[in-house]
Amino acid sequence: MNSDKDIVFIDDLNVKFGKKRVVKNVSLSVKPGEIIGVFGISGAGKTTMIRVLTCQINKKHWTGNVKITGISPEKKKNHPKILSKIGYVPQLEELNLYYDFKPVANIDTFASTYGVPVKKAKKIAENLFTILDIPEDTWKKKLAKMSGGEKKRVSMALGLIHQPDILFLDEPTTGVDAYKRYSILSYLKKLNRELGTTMFIISHDMECSLVCDKAAIMRNGELLEFGKPVDLIASLPSNGTIATFTIEGISKKKIELIKEFKPVVNIIRAGNDVIEILIDNYEKNISKLIEFMLEKKIKINEMSRETATFRRYFQIRVQREEEKERTK
């Protein structure tokens, strides 16, 4: 890690509210232009970490060495400098947009807070609206009359109106249908590619990992993993190859029986009669596993071979952590 070259540098970050430690010993660094996904279930500490980076938490609550674009949020006098270099897209558009204004008026309001001249803001907005496919006829329409997807895209444009170095996005895909989710993610990738903006996506929607260069997994305030999603998946036994079985009348007892087969690393219930099994040395052990299951009179209806997705990786990683805690 190099605190000068990294656009975001976090070393041993701890956040405490009263006696409760919300973020514990988090360290990570981000290179310019990367898209970082911060994943975790509710209460994992991901939003708190981002709130430190966006100068929303008073220094008395946190310790550690944090730098954003080379500036530390430790001192209050640095906040305006940091805030002028970062953009933020909240989860709820109503927190970001004046619904009674047209997009242009929203742009004017927010651009002025960064001191961006009106003409320049208009030019930047036109470019952003074009990238984000916001039709020209809607530019002069009140936000209140726009669709949810359009509002989301205007919200993203607002976050980028002052051409920030980093854009923070809080749950950008929450509450939108599958089609819109992919379209939002593709717009984010497009913005990143065309503008080179570093992005921080906070989400519990694992689909976001599709556009992330790196993913951070958090649980109970701790950073469990930080790396490329592909590398994280590949770190699983057998490079993340999973055996999926449909078994008649699956029960806890049957799962415990399968676990007795030593190369089995993880078993995940993926449906009523479906389990996914992660084993060491897949090629060598899969046939032995089937024999073992038949020996134990476990009736297999169907079997297939799959590669783990980031969602599965997240599930396995968190499950492993829970088991570790249980055995403690």
Place this chain on the structure above:
Amino acid sequence: MMKKKEGKEKKKAIQKHKASFFRFLKQIKKEFKLLWTDKFNILLALVLPPAIILLIAFTATASSEINPVDCIVISYDSNSFINPNNLTESFEANYTLPYVQAVNQSIYLNPIEPESLFYNASEEIYAMDKARDYLKAGIISIIIVLPIDFSEMLFLGMPGMIECIVDGSNMLKIQDNLNAVLDSVKIFTSENNLTPQFVFQEIEVLSIPSNFNSAFNSIVVFILPLFSFGLAMVLTILVVVKEKPIARLLLTPVQRFEILLSKYVTYSTILSIQTALIIGTSLFQGLYCVGNLLDLFIAMFMLGFTGVGLGLFVSCFSKTKTEANQFFFMFFIVIIVLSGLFIPIDAMPLYLRIFAWILPLSHANPMIMGILTKGNSVFGFDFYWLVGIGTFLFISSFIIFQRKQYEA
């Protein structure tokens, strides 16, 4: 080297202030835009007050059309006088009947029928009891009493006196009833050549002259402070609490004081226009103002400013719109009840009196009434008290807004 560094720092500071001023102006622009998009607020701020003044004027004009006051005259007049030269009693002076004739002639008085309008108390010993029963029953609105020495005083060239017992259940009509009696006295004095003995002050001290609409003026005196304070509060009570994007604005270099100050500037500007409109419409409809109009404007603006201050103060510490609305009702009702408009402050228990004297309306009412009816200057204790309250609310709202937690 040092000088160069100092110069650079100075330049930086100027640039910082310039940027802050630019952001502040843009925030004001945003506030006006927000206000403009909420048409109901515009209606409330600028259309409703003059419209209500016009409505009051219309109804007051309708009610001030000559509507004779039902009355009874009771005379206790002895119709005699003691001759100062020989101290003998004479019966030459009789001013009772000429006065009753004047009552008959007045278009503002209506002696009731079929009962006699006139009772001679020496003949009708229950005249006053009967008249009081009529007054209680609402058959008449005024009892005109001629005292025992009515004729004697006039005959001796001394001021004559008439007593009036007025139905006080409708405060707004007391002035009209007294004006009606005054009309009968005018007729009486001119017909009987008694003018030198009755010196009429056409502009009666602390009362509304007869050529002004007394009903309208009586209502307006009460309404003006309520309008200034109430509307200012209504307009600002939700301004901070309902603006959700403030959370996002705070993640930009904009400062909290720039956001709140822009709200104060915007709503104070609206308040100035509103005050001018209210005063203008009231004057157009016949507002009687003894004092200086600029004083009236300053008084109403200052009162309105405390309303803006209280509105923004409540809006800053409320967590939800519902909470702000509840606080609004709580504050507004307490302030109105303890304003002295309905219950005289002096009649309150001591602890309430102290509490009432802290509140803005209790100072605004005497101040505005003083300007309107007594021609007082605005710059008195009440005004400085309002300035104090306004300043306190202004500073408090900034402190609360500075500490308000926002999560984007």
